[in-house]
C-alpha cells in the first residue's frame with residue numbers, strides 16, 4: 001500500500017475550502033484524494049492518473065467519499081479536459097505528487113523494479129507507447145548512453161549502453177539488472193542498475209516533458225486565489241518547479257508560498273523512508 005507523502009503539509013498549502021474544486025493530478029492509490037475529499041461539503045476533487053490500474057485502486061480506496069470525487073484517466077496535458085468534463089473551468093487547487101507509486105514500483109508485472117523479475121515494461125499507462133524493452137533493444141548505443149547519462153545522471157553510461165547492446169535481446173528486469181551489474185561493479189550502497197532503471201523509466205514515460213507541460217498548463221487551470229502544490233522526488237524536477245514558480249512570481253501571476261521547499265519531518269521519514277527525498281513547493285495564483 002502506498003503511504004501518501006506529507007499529508008499535513010499538502011492540506012495546509014492547498015487550504016481546502018469545503019465548497020472548492022480541486023484537481024489531484026496524480027491520484028495514484030487515492031491517498032491524497034481521500035484527504036481532500038474528506039474536507040469537502042459541496043466541493044469536488046477530480047482524481048486524475050494516467051495509470052488505469054492505479055485509478056481503479058484509488059476508486060476502491062476512496063469509496064467512502066465517492067460523491068465528492070470525479071475520476072479521470074489521462075496525462076497532465078489532459079487536465080484541462082478533465083476539469084471541463086467535470087463541468088468546471090477553473091479550480092481552487094491543484095496537487096501533483098510526481099513520480100511512481102509504491103504499487104507501481106513493487107509490482108513485478110509493471111517492470112519498474114530490479115528486485116523481482118518481470119517484463120521490461122515501465123509504462124505508467126500500459127495502453128500506449130514504447131516499453132522499456134523497446135527502448136533497450138532498439139535504441140542506438142550512443143542515444144542509449146546519452147539517455148542514461150542525462151536522465152539517470154549515470155557517469156558510467158557509455159559502459160552500460162555498450163553492455164546492453166552486446167547483451168541484446170534483453171528480456172526482463174532481472175536480465176537487465178544483471179547486464180548492468182556485470183558492466184559496472186557496485187561501488188557504494190546503491191545497486192549499480194538504480195540509475196539506469198531511473199533513466200529508462202523517465203524516458204519511457206517522458207517524465208521531463210510531462211512536468212514541463214504540467215508547469216505550463218497547471219497555473220492556467222488554477223483560478224485567482226487558488227493554490228498549486230507540487231511534490232518532487234528528484235532534484236532535476238524540483239529545480240524545474242522552483243524556476244517555473246519564480247517565473248510566475250516575476251510575472252506577478254502568483255505568490256510563492258514556500259521560499260524554500262518543505263521536506264518531510266524526521267518522524268515521517270522514520271515511518272516512510274520512501275518520503276525521504278520529497279520536496280514540496282506551493283504557490284497562490286493572483
Ligand SMILES: C[S@@+](CC[C@H](N)C(=O)[O-])C[C@H]1O[C@@H](n2cnc3c(N)ncnc32)[C@H](O)[C@@H]1O
Pocket residue numbers: 002003004005025026027028029030031032033048049050051054074075076097098099100101102124210211
Ligand atoms: C507518487 S504517485 C501518487 C500517489 C498519490 N498521491 C497517493 O496519495 O496515493 C504518482 C502517480 O502519478 C501518476 N503520474 C505520473 N506522471 C503522470 C502524468 N504525466 N500524468 C498523469 N499521471 C501521472 C503515476 O501513475 C502515479 O500513480
